[in-house]
Amino acid sequence: MVAASDTPDGYVGRFAPSPSGPLHDGSLAAAMASYLDARAHSGRWLLRVEDIDAPRTVPGADRVIMGQLEALGMHWDAPPTWQSLRLSRYQSVFDRLLEQGLVYGCACTRKQLAAGAYPGTCSKGLAPGQRPRAWRVRMPQGAERFQDRWLGPQCQDVAREVGDFIIRRADGLWAYQFVVVIDDGDQGVTDVVRGADLLDSTARQRVLARLLGLQAPRVMHVPLVLDEAGHKLSKQNHAPPLDSRNAPAALEKAWRHLGFDPLPPLAGVADFWAEAVPRWAARFNI
Ligand SMILES: [Zn+2]
Known part of the structure; x- marks a missing residue:
């Protein structure tokens, strides 16, 4: 665990894959954006294995992902962490x-x-004889406003639009929203860069962070990679794994997806990052 005080003003970013399979084009685009942003800030980039959802975890997938990141020239700056090793911390919170x-x-x-x-x-409180199945956190009234560095100003009234949400599920597992907030706080994460499917979680995570006395990170949600039918590429809908044998081509594809012009011909992955980081910094005025 890295205390926030270890990096008083420094940028700390993270990539947090769930180990349900290898990286694919969609997860690479999000990882790339997060890595570029950390490097453009001369910050630190952490790797966190989000294996809290044990039934969805594929044994060995974490090592496969790490091998893919290495092949792509993406190096994390501290030993990786695993959510499955932090259960007592979640319990105490x-x-x-x-x-x-x-x-x-x-x-x-x-x-x-009902839906909604x-x-x-x-x-x-529950009636006599009723047993809790799940556990919910009380949401305060009022709109949660924040700035997304890609999408601009955002606003969600969590109490009205979501309600008190589950932090411990009926199957006994900790909810994603809960553990992410604790992990980001404990690791001193200042900046979260991830796929736009998680935009909808951000207001909940910010309110939860405040309840826990934590500083919510800045956020940037990057466009999802969609398949031909317009669905998010994901392990659930069988996105093909990245071909690490041709790492520069995979990087170039993700780079184009993020809306950048093609780079000059590249000699290898190190070349890619040397060209890409200053372009990212220029685009986001870093
Ligand atoms: Zn209920």
């Missing part, structure tokens, strides 16, 4: 929120919940 009355047990089944915001059914 949960216990603190519980003591503060900020979380409550929810007995609703999926069938009982959680209506707060269980927020005043």
Whole structure:
């Protein structure tokens, strides 16, 4: 764990893949944007394996991803971390929120919940004999506003649009939103650069960070890579893994996806980063 005080003014970015399979074109574009932004800031870039969702974790996929990143010339600046090794930390944060009355047990089944915001059914306590299935965190009223470095000003009223959301799932697993906020805080992450599918999580994560007394990182959400049918490329819909044997071509493809002009002919991956980092810095006035 790196305390925020170790890097008082320094940029700390991170790439946080879930080890459900190898990197593909979509995950590379997000990783690339995060890496470019860290290097353009002369910052540190951390690698965090988001293996909190044990049923979706594929044994060995973390090592495959690390091998792919190495082949692409993307080097992390501290030993990687694994969420599965931090369960006692998540439990202690949960216990603190519980003591503060900020979380409550929810007995609703999926069938009982309509689409849309959680209506707060269980927020005043459960009836005798009811058992909590999941645990929810209380959302304060009011709009959450923030600036996205790619997409511009954003606003979401979490209490109204999402409601008190789950931080411990009915299957006993910690929710993604919860562990990400704790990890970013503990690792002193100042900047999150990731795919636009996570834009919708940002307001929740910012409110949660504030409840935990943490500084929420700046954010940048980059465009998703879509397949021919317009769906997000993902391991779930069987995106083909990156071909690490032709790393410069894979990098060039992700670079074009991020909206940049082609680079001059490249001798190798080191060449790619040497050309790409200053262009990223120029585009974002870094
Ligand atoms: Zn409920």
